[in-house]
Amino acid sequence: MKSHNVRTYKSSEHLARADQLAWKIAEVASDPVAVEPAVIEMIGNRIIDNAAVAAASVARRPVASARAQAVTHPVKPGATVFGLPQAQRISPEWAAWANGVAVRELDFHDTFLAADYSHPGDNIPPILAVAQHCGLDGAAIIRGLATGYEIQVNLVNGICLHEHKIDHIAHLGPSAAAGIGTALGLPIETIYQAVQQALHVTTTTRQSRKGEISSWKAYAPAFAGKMAIEAVDRVMRGEGAPSPAWEGEDGFIAWLLSGPKSQYVVPLPEKGEPKRAILDTYTKEHSAEYQSQALIDLARRMGPKIGDLSKIESIVIHTSHHTHYVIGTGANDPQKMDPKASRETLDHSSMYIFAVALEDGGWHHQKSYAPERAARPETVALWHKISTVEDPAWTQRYHSHDPRQKAFGGRVVVTLKGGSIVSDELAVADAHPLGARPFARLQYVAKFRSLADGVIAPAEQDRFLGLVERLPELTASDLSGLTFTVDSSQLGAQGSTGIFDWSGR
Numbered sequence: 194m195k196s197h198n199v200r201t202y203k204s205s206e207h208l209a210r211a212d213q214l215a216w217k218i219a220e221v222a223s224d225p226v227a228v229e230p231a232v233i234e235m236i237g238n239r240i241i242d243n244a245a246v247a248a249a250s251v252a253r254r255p256v257a258s259a260r261a262q263a264v265t266h267p268v269k270p271g272a273t274v275f276g277l278p279q280a281q282r283i284s285p286e287w288a289a290w291a292n293g294v295a296v297r298e299l300d301f302h303d304t305f306l307a308a309d310y311s312h313p314g315d316n317i318p319p320i321l322a323v324a325q326h327c328g329l330d331g332a333a334i335i336r337g338l339a340t341g342y343e344i345q346v347n348l349v350n351g352i353c354l355h356e357h358k359i360d361h362i363a364h365l366g367p368s369a370a371a372g373i374g375t376a377l378g379l380p381i382e383t384i385y386q387a388v389q390q391a392l393h394v395t396t397t398t399r400q401s402r403k404g405e406i407s408s409w410k411a412y413a414p415a416f417a418g419k420m421a422i423e424a425v426d427r428v429m430r431g432e433g434a435p436s437p438a439w440e441g442e443d444g445f446i447a448w449l450l451s452g453p454k455s456q457y458v459v460p461l462p463e464k465g466e467p468k469r470a471i472l473d474t475y476t477k478e479h480s481a482e483y484q485s486q487a488l489i490d491l492a493r494r495m496g497p498k499i500g501d502l503s504k505i506e507s508i509v510i511h512t513s514h515h516t517h518y519v520i521g522t523g524a525n526d527p528q529k530m531d532p533k534a535s536r537e538t539l540d541h542s543s544m545y546i547f548a549v550a551l552e553d554g555g556w557h558h559q560k561s562y563a564p565e566r567a568a569r570p571e572t573v574a575l576w577h578k579i580s581t582v583e584d585p586a587w588t589q590r591y592h593s594h595d596p597r598q599k600a601f602g603g604r605v606v607v608t609l610k611g612g613s614i615v616s617d618e619l620a621v622a623d624a625h626p627l628g629a630r631p632f633a634r635l636q637y638v639a640k641f642r643s644l645a646d647g648v649i650a651p652a653e654q655d656r657f658l659g660l661v662e663r664l665p666e667l668t669a670s671d672l673s674g675l676t677f678t679v680d681s682s683q684l685g686a687q688g689s690t691g692i693f694d695w696s697g698r
Contacts, residue, residue: 194460194462195460195462196459196460197459197461198456198458199214199351199439199440199457200440200455200456200457201440201442201444202441203442204441204442208437210385213439213440214440215367215436216381217461218344218385218388219371219382219385220381221340221371221461222340222371222374222381223374223379223380225336226462226468228339231472232467232472234634235471236471236664237634237661238476238633239303239313239471239476240317240661240675241640241641242302242303242476242640243292243302243314243317243318244657245637245640245644245645246296246298246299247275247276247292247296248275248644248648248677249301249648250295250296250298250299251275251295251648251683251685252648252683252684253685254685254686255294255298256291256294256295256685257685257688259291259294259295259415260274260276260277260294260684261688262287262693263283263284263287263290263291265693266287267283268283268284268326270282271283271284271288271325272284272285272289272321272325273673273675273676274291274292275677276295276677276679276683276684277678279674279676279678285322285323285325286419286426287419288318289323289415289418289419289422290415290416290418292318292321293318293414294411294412294415296317296414297312297315297413297414298411300480300481300482300537302477303474303475303476303477304474304476304477304483305473305475306349306483307349307350307592308351308353308592309348309353309354309361309364310515311345311346311364311365313341313345313474314476315362315414316338316341316342316345316365316368316418317338317341318415318418319418319419320338320341320372320376321338323337323373323422323425325672325673325675327377329376329377329669329672330669331663331665331666331671332665333376333378334376334664334667334672334675336375336376337373337375337377339375339468339471340368340374340468341368341369341372341375342372342468342470343468343470344367344368344461346471346473346474347460348367351458352364352450352457354399355399358399358400359397359399359449359450360398360401362413362414363395363397365418366392366395366421366424367388367392369391369422370391370421370425371387371388373387373425374425377425379425383429386428386432386433386434386436387421387427387428388438389434389437390428390432391417391424392438392439393435393438395421396449404526404528405528405535475626475632476632477622479556479558480557481540481546481556482519482541483601483622484519484602485520485543485546485547486601486622486624487603487620487625488510488619489547489550490619490623490628491603491605491617491618491619492550492605493554494617495605495607495617496554498615499609504610505608505610506578506608506609507578508575508580508606508607509579509606509608510543510547510579510580510582510604511581511584511587511603511606512543512582512584512587512604513587514583515591516543516581516587516601516603518583519541520541520542521544521580522544529542529545530544530545530576532573533564533567533568539562539567540562543579543581544577544579545567546561548572549566549572552571584604587600587602587603596626600620601620601621601622602622603618605618638658641654648679649678649679653677653678657675657676657677660675661675
């Protein structure tokens with residue numbers, strides 16, 4: 194890996210294209226390096242993981258709404274949409290939109306955390322949709338996804354967005370555009386322009402994940418994927434982009450990040466170096482914000498030690514800056530303590546999540562968020578006894594570049610009535626690569642089978658998994674099968690119509 198210094202340049206200064214971050218990203222995307230077997234295996238795992246979560250969310254209102262928008266944009270050859278028949282083909286940007294929402298709705302797929310946050314699996318819907326529409330094969334989608342993961346992970350390693358209240362999809366637009374460029378075999382110049390244009394149109398605020406969190410939390414990454422496809426399409430037609438997007442005097446760093454005097458360091462593979470970043474990412478065993486994964490496992494472990502939960506006086510979670518200020522009491526969001534809060538808000542409340550996991554000895558992607566579950570008097574009472582504090586040691590571990598030291602958990606101190614204390618800590622979730630039960634292909638398939646049960650017919654499950662097993666050898670025709678079809682009764686209600694299916698009032 195090579196570290197690249199990225200800073201603002203005045204318009205009067207000359208910054209050669211070869212020295213711009215977007216060009217360096219394009220060079221990585223266009224480097225035809227072979228994809229290693231371990232990376233191919235993990236790409237297959239994440240395709241399974243995305244489909245698993247999409248199966249569990251296929252009938253939910255935000256997913257049904259996105260799918261209803263998508264089906265008003267049919268095109269041939271087009272791309273497939275989760276739940277619909279393979280023969281029903283949709284314009285690729287709209288297929289990516291619908292599939293992106295299905296993947297993101299339950300906050301239940303892969304994650305990477307460093308200087309910023311990300312869900313790199315959000316790259317899969319747009320890159321796969323383009324591959325299906327353009328008649329690419331399995332080898333091409335593997336190359337494209339290896340790039341998408343590589344670019345997003347390394348932007349997340351080098352550039353912090355959240356401290357400036359910029360949503361993390363600002364790293365996703367460029368990574369998806371780069372991955373599409375790789376899959377299509379586009380020239381460096383085209384990828385360079387598309388990456389910049391994608392950054393420009395996918396920079397939004399973190400209010401998506403603050404206060405009264407709405408369904409836009411699931412839509413935001415889908416929007417970035419859709420914009421990335423449109424950006425690549427425009428550039429392929431000869432259009433350009435704001436340049437240099439990151440380093441310009443009025444650009445991303447100067448006005449939206451740390452300012453014209455700041456400097457960032459972004460690592461990228463050198464020419465000929467394999468793209469391996471996907472191996473640094475990790476998925477979720479539980480449908481909740483990633484910083485809650487270890488806390489759920491810890492609650493499961495601590496419950497028997499505590500015994501009678503009514504004896505609890507207080508619970509303090511000592512954790513990282515991110516966990517405390519984003520999903521903890523440091524966020525100062527009263528909604529995080531509100532029994533009537535939305536599912537999206539409860540997902541971002543470590544206090545609620547720890548309380549329910551402690552009571553139930555586990556976590557369920559639907560039952561744990563049910564309004565009646567959140568409103569239980571004993572749950573509310575326990576929930577309101579929980580607080581978080583930032584512990585510098587956990588913050589340091591959160592930002593560590595050493596995978597053996599990097600941690601996303603914390604230490605929990607439970608004070609019981611009478612003054613006795615029960616405490617325990619957990620650095621990483623059980624499903625993490627360094628956890629007690631690391632996820633491999635067997636676990637990804639089990640997650641898919643569990644979430645697809647009662648939604649996708651067993652034969653359709655087998656067909657989909659069989660294709661993933663042959664991913665490198667898939668033909669263009671085969672690639673259209675990297676989806677699943679369900680009975681129409683499983684798709685949920687569309688709800689109200691909108692502009693795209695307007696038929697008068």
